[in-house]
Every structure is written in structure tokens, then in C-alpha cells.
Amino acid sequence: MRFSRLLIPTSKEVPSDAVLPSHIYLLRAGYIQSVGAGLYNFLPLGKRVLDRVRAVVKEELDRAGCQEVDLAFVTPAELWRESGRFEKYGKELLRFKDRKENEFVLGPTHEEMMVNLVRQSVKSYKQLPLHLYQIKTKFRDEIRPRFGLMRGREFLMEDGYSFHKDEEDMKREFDHMEAIYSRIFTRLGLDFRVVEADSGAIGGSGSKEFMVLAESGEDTLVVCDGCDYGANIEAATRAPKEGPRYEEGEEPVMSPGEFHTPGTTTIEALAEFFRLDPHHLVKAVAKKALYDEGREEIVLFFIRGNDELEETKACNAAGANELTEVTEEELRAAGLTPGYMGFEGLPEGIHYYIDRELRGEANLIMGANKEEYHRVGVQVPDLSERFADLVAVQEGDRCARCGGTLRYTKGIEVGHIFQLGTRYSEPLGATFLDENGKARPFVMGTYGIGVSRLLAAIIEQHHDERGCIWTRESAPFAVEIIVSNVKKEEEREAGERLYRQLLEAGVEVLLDDRTERFGPKMSDFELMGIPYGVVVGKKLAEGTVELITRDGMVREDRSLEEIVPVLLERV
RNA sequence: CGGAGUGUAGCGCAGCCUGGUAGCGCACCUGCUUUGGGAGCAGGGGGUCGAAGGUUCGAAUCCUUUCACUCCGACCA
Structure with a gap:
């Protein structure tokens, strides 16, 4: 695509209320636009990134045998009463009435809706297991939305629900999804950790969170330096705390x-x-x-x-x-x-x-x-x-597994998987007939990925003082061609030629054909964070262009002949 | 929900105390020059001053009410 035709409103000004790099850069580079507390518009660049991240999630889930569906965003309050969450979920549920005075809520998560769908259409153990998911906008009326895409009120989430005939099969799927989610985050280029977690308002027994390690994370994690134990502070455990050591006979003894x-x-x-x-x-x-x-x-x-x-x-x-x-x-x-x-x-x-x-x-x-x-x-x-268990694990406490030392670190929660059991199928009366023709409630698992939050997480982990640095599978474009001076016929033509060659080779390429001077073009390239840049300028006379790797801003001269093959090798 | 603060041009802000023709920077439009690190000169467009009510000859400015947003805290997949 041509930069001159794309809506990319970059800005030099740092938004006054943004503190996190991801928030600042996504706004400044024209990925998103703020419209209200915790509400954002995705502009063309942001939409491209969102679609790419979403595609990775979808590809892995489809391959894992999950089926994509799309449930109504507006959900009847009645369903929430049935599960008992209308009260429990509290003020985060945005409630409203239609013209006939019927009560509805905007879906913050879709357990009830999905159970309702399945109880109407699945009746036999022969149809199990079943894993349905959707990638859809959610709305949670957060008390205090902040940090841009990190904690919005409206956000894009992948939510999956699996239905099983017994506990054992549900646990198998739970482990399977841990592996699939790990693949997704690895493909997106994230440094993350899977930790034990509290189940919160969703309910259920075991749950694990996928935490992207970043200083700006809102969650405190407890990790062990001796083994791979990791847990959210809300669920972390330790070896019983040892008291102070006393000399023989010095221990305090008190008569009641x-x-x-x-x-x-x-x-x-x-x-x-x-x-x-x-x-x-x-x-x-x-x-x-x-x-x-x-x-x-x-x-x-x-x-x-x-x-x-x-x-x-x-x-x-x-x-x-x-x-x-x-x-x-x-x-x-x-x-x-x-x-x-x-x-x-x-x-x-x-x-x-x-x-x-x-x-x-x-x-x-x-x-x-x-x-x-x-x-x-x-x-x-x-x-x-x-x-x-009531206490918060402290830094320096001992690991319950290996005796190692426990430390704190910060993480951004990008995924959460739950072993739900019959928490929803029972109250909602969702049953199937087993081999003996007996009605039993579905045993369920539920899984979620914060897709829009991933954009923020990627930038939190991949940025420098000049802007974003997108990872290979999240970048809005793979390559940006920067024509130094479009008024110079030979530079413009060389840029156009390279642009066509890359397009033909199937590369997602952005051509900066604006009449701007070199400075603003480079600054925008750095701010936007497209992984590779090719500068067509001064060195064209010698038959070379400059290849820039955004991560580290490494520059190398390449001849016009080799630039396309070199790029194809890297993207 | 508690505490603090802000609403004036697309963005960032000044003006308000002490009422009297609504300003600055960036961005935008036109022309000329410039073109490897956020250019220069000249000209130009754009705001019912968050909303409602009041005081006044006159309100961005004073008073009342209200809405929205932000920050800190509490809280939160």
C-alpha cells in the first residue's frame, strides 16, 4: 500500500494521559485513537495488526480441532440469573433494557451463552468432546480503565469453551490448550510464563494464566529461582515459613x-x-x-x-x-x-x-x-x-516444590485457561446422555486470550526510545520502502520498481511515497515499527539501497539485484 | 466509591484572579524555495470557550446546577 493514500495520523506530541510505551506509541504512530474512557478506534494500521494477531490465534485453534462460532453480543439477563452471575459479576456488567422493558447485558464473557447453545443442540456423549470458540468484542464496565489497550472497557477477546463427558477428558483438553496457547504466544514473539492462578469470577477448580513478562505488568507473579514454579501472587503458595533460629534453650516458652x-x-x-x-x-x-x-x-x-x-x-x-x-x-x-x-x-x-x-x-x-x-x-x-491459605507469599520465601528462593516479577495477563467442571452446566441444566442412557451435566473447560491486549503486550516487550518494534507475525507490514526524495525521478522510479517486485513476491509492503523530507519519513518508520525498511536515496547512484532492521536499527547496504532475495529470506 | 484536577480550533496549551473585539505552538490549505534525520519565507482557513440556568449594559472570565474526562487510591479476566 501507499503511505500517501493511507490514513496514518502520526504525531510528535506525547499524549498527556499516556504513561506506558505501548499506549504512547500506539497513539502516536496512528494505530489507535481514543474515543472515551477505555474505548478505542482501530485505525488502518491498528486494524491490520489486530487482524494478523487474530489470524495466528484462529489458525492454531482451528488446527487444534476447535470450531469457530459467533454469538450474540447482546445477551438476555435471564441467562445470567440462571447461572447466578447476574449478582456476582457485579457492576462490570453493562445492563440495559430494550423497548419492551426486557433486560439485557453486553457480554463480558460468554459461558452462559455457550452453555445455552450447547444444551439445545448436543444430547449424546457421542457428540463429545466439543470445543467451540469465538473471537469477539467484549464489554466490561471496568471501574478504572487505563493504560490504553491494556485495560479497556471494550476489547477483543478469544473465548473458547470445551464440553466433555468426564473430568479426565476435560483435563486432557486443558493440557492440550496450554500447549496450543503457548504456541500462539511463541509465534507472536512473546516472552511469557505459564503460572498458577486464582479463578476469579469465572469459577471452577484449576486455572492457569499466561503472563507476558514486562515491568509495566499489572499482575505480580511469584517465580522460583530453583525450578519452573510460577504463580500469580493471588494463588501462590510456599513452603511453611520458618521462624527465627534460636540457640539451644533460647526459644521463647510462655505459660498461658x-x-x-x-x-x-x-x-x-x-x-x-x-x-x-x-x-x-x-x-x-x-x-x-x-x-x-x-x-x-x-x-x-x-x-x-x-x-x-x-x-x-x-x-x-x-x-x-x-x-x-x-x-x-x-x-x-x-x-x-x-x-x-x-x-x-x-x-x-x-x-x-x-x-x-x-x-x-x-x-x-x-x-x-x-x-x-x-x-x-x-x-x-x-x-x-x-x-x-490466607497469606501473600513474600520475596525470599521458600518454594514448596524445591526449596528454592521465591521472587516477584511483573506480568501482563494475556491468556487464562480454566478447568470449569460443572460450574455452569449444572445450574443451567445442560446435560447429555451417557453410554448408559443417563443424563449427566457437561464437564467443561474455558479458555481466553485478550487479543487486543496482546497488541499492547507485544509493544511493552518490543519497543525502544523511538517507537514500536513489531514481531514478525504481528507487524502491519513486513517491509517499508522509504523513497528519500520523491521529486527525484530516479529515486521514485527505483522505489516503485522495488515496490512492484515485492508485491509480486507476495510480501506485505508499504511504500512511503509522500513528498515529506527524509527526516519525518525516518521518524515515522521508527515510530510505526515495521520490521524492515529499505531506503531508496543517495546511494542509488552506486546501485545500492539501504536495508534497515528496525530492531536495533542495523543498517546495511545492498545492491538493487540482491535486495529482493535478501528480504524474501528474512520476512 | 474516596481524594485531586481538567474541559477554550484536529492535538497540546495560554487567557479566567481583576468581566469589555478569543489567542499561541503543532497540524491543515495555497505559492515559492528546500530535500539523508521532525525545513524556510509569504499568505490563508478553522472555535455557539463541555452543557444548562443565573448576575450584568456586557460573561471563556463571576454564581448555581449538571455532564464528561484524567490522575492517585480502593477495586479488577
Whole structure:
């Protein structure tokens, strides 16, 4: 295509609200245009990249035996009520009514729709397994959209759903999709890691996330330097934390009892007061848990003094939709004693959970539920239903698998696969007849790739101070021919000739035939990030052109005869 | 949802305090010159100043209401 005819509104100005390289460059290079909070238009260049990325996803999925479908974007609210997610999904669901006052939502994900489709058309185990997917716009009314394509409200997502006769076959497909997704991200040139994850609002048992490693990622990952363990902080586990080492006979031993501890409402103050490592102290974290139909209650979480509460884990333990902050006044109103709370002697009816690493521990200090008093020599009773994994893995903790050291790193979530089980098929009454003619709910898996987010992820990982650097399978064009001065007949003609040759060879090529000077053309080339550039200019007199590899801006002179074969070899 | 801030030409901004003909840079159009790193000169087009109401002889400017957007936090496949 000809640059002079393409709508590529590049800009020198850095958009004031953009901070991430991907956001800045995609806007400046004319890939996308902002239209509102979390809403973007894809301009010709952006659309080309989107189509290429989408094509890679489609090609791999089709080859893996998945079937593409396209479901309605507007979905009846009734389906969401059936699955129980109308409430649980919360404010992210954009709801509205049609002229007949029927309620609808814009699809943020399509489990309900897909189960509905399958329950109407699949009746026998002979039709299983079945994997259907679509690549479609989704809408989630995010609380705070930001970072351009990274977290938009409207975005393009590949969502796949597999249906199986049993757990075992579902797990087979889950592993299969892990391999397929890995192929997709590898083809797109991404450095990523597959990590264990929390299942969030989608539900289900096991889930894994595909994380593109980048400083600007919004997710914190825990990785092991000794093995290939990796997990989202929300789901990461560790070997039980070891306490401080003491000399023989130096370990703290306390006889049970209450102790007057004025002014020790924080762990630091308490550790100071007893001259003890916080490892021996029990921290109480209070949260307000929100449930369906607006029900809310105060829940307490007890963890070690040197640990931090991991909210997602805590939320799962409490079975709540959401946890929010609770004020000191609310705590007192519930009969609690902020700063001095412990799990013994709590008022009736207060729900609490204890971190599983505290099970069986003794010689602890914890609040006595009495102003200015702590209990010492506490032994944790075996209340099996109270224990849960509640704490955030910290840097330096030990790996549960190999004992190696755990570290944090940042990642961009570009894919997520779930072992769903019967989470949706059961409430929606989606069943098939097995070999014995018995009705059983489908066992499901669900899989998602953030296609538009991938554009941002690719740029986050592949850019320099001048602009984008697209990878081979994501680039809007493979080659850009830069005619240095189109008013020079010989340069223009040589450029045109090269352009025709590459087109005939089937190369996606962009010809910069604008009357601009050399400077702006080079800057635009660098900003847009097309992998290869060919400068037709000065050196034409010697029968050579300049081949530029965008990644690293490596320049080499090539004769007019060899330039086409050389390019064909590389793209 | 809490805190802060911004809405003036396509983009980035000044003007507002102290009311009196709506400006600057970039971009755009025309002409000439220039052409290997975001050119120069000359001329030109474009804005119901986010919206509604009020005060006033007169409102971008003061007052009230409202909408939108952004940032920080909480939150979030």
C-alpha cells in the first residue's frame, strides 16, 4: 500500500494521559485513537495488526480441532440469573433494557451463552468432546480503565469453551490448550510464563494464566529461582515459613495467660513490647465481606505477624463476592476490640479464618479481645473448618516444590485457561446422555486470550526510545520502502520498481511515497515499527539501497539485484 | 466509591484572579524555495470557550446546577 493514500495520523506530541510505551506509541504512530474512557478506534494500521494477531490465534485453534462460532453480543439477563452471575459479576456488567422493558447485558464473557447453545443442540456423549470458540468484542464496565489497550472497557477477546463427558477428558483438553496457547504466544514473539492462578469470577477448580513478562505488568507473579514454579501472587503458595533460629534453650516458652499490654495496637509495637520476632505474634485483619443480595458481614483473618493478608485468598476463604475495608467504629459496634483481637473469646457469630500455617503452632501471642490485653502462650486449636491459605507469599520465601528462593516479577495477563467442571452446566441444566442412557451435566473447560491486549503486550516487550518494534507475525507490514526524495525521478522510479517486485513476491509492503523530507519519513518508520525498511536515496547512484532492521536499527547496504532475495529470506 | 484536577480550533496549551473585539505552538490549505534525520519565507482557513440556568449594559472570565474526562487510591479476566 501507499503511505500517501493511507490514513496514518502520526504525531510528535506525547499524549498527556499516556504513561506506558505501548499506549504512547500506539497513539502516536496512528494505530489507535481514543474515543472515551477505555474505548478505542482501530485505525488502518491498528486494524491490520489486530487482524494478523487474530489470524495466528484462529489458525492454531482451528488446527487444534476447535470450531469457530459467533454469538450474540447482546445477551438476555435471564441467562445470567440462571447461572447466578447476574449478582456476582457485579457492576462490570453493562445492563440495559430494550423497548419492551426486557433486560439485557453486553457480554463480558460468554459461558452462559455457550452453555445455552450447547444444551439445545448436543444430547449424546457421542457428540463429545466439543470445543467451540469465538473471537469477539467484549464489554466490561471496568471501574478504572487505563493504560490504553491494556485495560479497556471494550476489547477483543478469544473465548473458547470445551464440553466433555468426564473430568479426565476435560483435563486432557486443558493440557492440550496450554500447549496450543503457548504456541500462539511463541509465534507472536512473546516472552511469557505459564503460572498458577486464582479463578476469579469465572469459577471452577484449576486455572492457569499466561503472563507476558514486562515491568509495566499489572499482575505480580511469584517465580522460583530453583525450578519452573510460577504463580500469580493471588494463588501462590510456599513452603511453611520458618521462624527465627534460636540457640539451644533460647526459644521463647510462655505459660498461658493474659498480659497487660497498653499501647500495643500494632504488630511493631507488640514485637517491641515483648522483644520477640513478629513470627510469634498473631495479626488480626478485619474486612467487610459482601455477599449476594447486598448481605454484608465482618470477617476476621488471623495470620502471622510477619505476613500480609492476600485479599483474593481471603475472599475465597470467606466465600464472599468481595472484601472491603471496615472502619474502627463498625468493629466496635460489632463488639470487637480493634488492636486487641484474637480468635479466642470473640463475640458470638463473628466469622473468622486462620492461616493454615498456624495450625498446631504453640507459644504465640495474640489479642485477648479486651482493651490493652494480649494472651500469651497461645496454642492454636485444631479447628479444621477455620484453616485456609490466607497469606501473600513474600520475596525470599521458600518454594514448596524445591526449596528454592521465591521472587516477584511483573506480568501482563494475556491468556487464562480454566478447568470449569460443572460450574455452569449444572445450574443451567445442560446435560447429555451417557453410554448408559443417563443424563449427566457437561464437564467443561474455558479458555481466553485478550487479543487486543496482546497488541499492547507485544509493544511493552518490543519497543525502544523511538517507537514500536513489531514481531514478525504481528507487524502491519513486513517491509517499508522509504523513497528519500520523491521529486527525484530516479529515486521514485527505483522505489516503485522495488515496490512492484515485492508485491509480486507476495510480501506485505508499504511504500512511503509522500513528498515529506527524509527526516519525518525516518521518524515515522521508527515510530510505526515495521520490521524492515529499505531506503531508496543517495546511494542509488552506486546501485545500492539501504536495508534497515528496525530492531536495533542495523543498517546495511545492498545492491538493487540482491535486495529482493535478501528480504524474501528474512520476512 | 474516596481524594485531586481538567474541559477554550484536529492535538497540546495560554487567557479566567481583576468581566469589555478569543489567542499561541503543532497540524491543515495555497505559492515559492528546500530535500539523508521532525525545513524556510509569504499568505490563508478553522472555535455557539463541555452543557444548562443565573448576575450584568456586557460573561471563556463571576454564581448555581449538571455532564464528561484524567490522575492517585480502593477495586479488577
